[in-house]
Amino acid sequence: MLIERIWVGNPGRNFNYLVACEATGNALAVDPFDAGQVLAAATRRGWRITQIVNTHEHGDHTAGNAGVVAATGASVLAHPRAVARIGSVDREVGQGDRIAVGSSVHLEVLATPGHTPAHICLPNGDALFTGDTLFNAGVGNCRKGGDAASLYETFATVIAALPDSLRIYPGHEYLRRNLTFAVDREPGNARAHRILERIENIEGASAPVLTLGDEREINVFLRVDSPEVAAGVAAASGCTRASAQEVFLALRQLKDRCRRDARASKFSRAAKRGRGQHAGRVTHCRFVHIGDGNRAERRLHHSDALAARLGSVASVVGRRVQYGPTHR
Numbered sequence: 558m559l560i561e562r563i564w565v566g567n568p569g570r571n572f573n574y575l576v577a578c579e580a581t582g583n584a585l586a587v588d589p590f591d592a593g594q595v596l597a598a599a600t601r602r603g604w605r606i607t608q609i610v611n612t613h614e615h616g617d618h619t620a621g622n623a624g625v626v627a628a629t630g631a632s633v634l635a636h637p638r639a640v641a642r643i644g645s646v647d648r649e650v651g652q653g654d655r656i657a658v659g660s661s662v663h664l665e666v667l668a669t670p671g672h673t674p675a676h677i678c679l680p681n682g683d684a685l686f687t688g689d690t691l692f693n694a695g696v697g698n699c700r701k702g703g704d705a706a707s708l709y710e711t712f713a714t715v716i717a718a719l720p721d722s723l724r725i726y727p728g729h730e731y732l733r734r735n736l737t738f739a740v741d742r743e744p745g746n747a748r749a750h751r752i753l754e755r756i757e758n759i760e761g762a763s764a765p766v767l768t769l770g771d772e773r774e775i776n777v778f779l780r781v782d783s784p785e786v787a788a789g790v791a792a793a794s795g796c797t798r799a800s801a802q803e804v805f806l807a808l809r810q811l812k813d814r815c816r817r818d819a820r821a822s823k824f825s826r827a828a829k830r831g832r833g834q835h836a837g838r839v840t841h842c843r844f845v846h847i848g849d850g851n852r853a854e855r856r857l858h859h860s861d862a863l864a865a866r867l868g869s870v871a872s873v874v875g876r877r878v879q880y881g882p883t884h885r
């Protein structure tokens with residue numbers, strides 16, 4: 558099996574993959590985001606894309622489907638529960654199915670619900686394509702149609718049964734931000750600190766490929782039995798003597814909160830820079846993001862509490878920050 562990892566370079570920090578059969582040159586595109594990048598990579602390697610698999614239905618994992626299909630006639634594979642959202646799916650795949658690529662590659666399909674109910678992971682040989690279920694040093698969130706208890710079950714049963722030797726190919730590159738959260742939760746984890754130091758100036762296209770064994774040493778979500786992790790969760794959340802599942806769920810909540818806080822402070826800094834131009838009492842603020850790929854416009858309405866902290870009103874259109882009168 559040959560693997561091409563494609564760093565998309567978008568704000569979502571997506572990775573795309575091509576998985577090819579050495580004997581035939583046939584290739585499978587995993588979660589294509591930018592069809593042009595995926596097609597160019599296949600051309601460069603001399604491969605023919607015959608299939609596309611979406612690990613789940615989110616737009617940043619399917620945006621390139623149409624372009625790749627138009628150029629190659631590839632068939633699209635996804636979990637049955639993802640079909641309504643993805644639209645045109647030629648083959649539904651679920652737990653225990655196999656995806657053959659050319660004559661020499663046979664990926665297994667593992668149902669891994671949690672990030673969404675339709676999520677699948679794909680092991681083959683020493684590789685594991687994990688979409689948004691398992692990231693380096695983190696796990697997927699459950700904010701868009703997911704369920705944290707299901708995600709815990711996926712890790713406690715499906716992922717726990719897999720060997721240490723698997724090399725992890727996730728859907729996004731979040732290693733540094735995830736490790737920063739992990740070492741906060743488990744300051745005594747020397748290995749996590751060492752990797753964090755090593756990757757200080759490395760990310761994106763040059764991010765290291767870690768194994769599941771590495772993840773079991775550094776990924777706090779895979780270390781819910783560690784006394785230090787449990788104690789850290791207790792200190793941060795007030796949840797004492799928790800079960801492994803409760804620690805996992807508390808970690809997921811803490812991570813969501815950290816992300817919200819990081820976004821709020823980034824937004825707050827931007828708002829402060831513009832305050833001189835437009836002073837005024839804030840009652841509401843609006844964040845408008847014009848997405849990449851096939852994403853529709855997303856509108857996120859921040860809470861009044863956040864708006865009050867900003868001290869100004871801002872709207873962000875695409876990557877341009879604008880300041881203006883209060884939006885209601």
Ligand SMILES: [Zn+2]
Binds near residue numbers: 613672
């Ligand atoms: Zn997703």
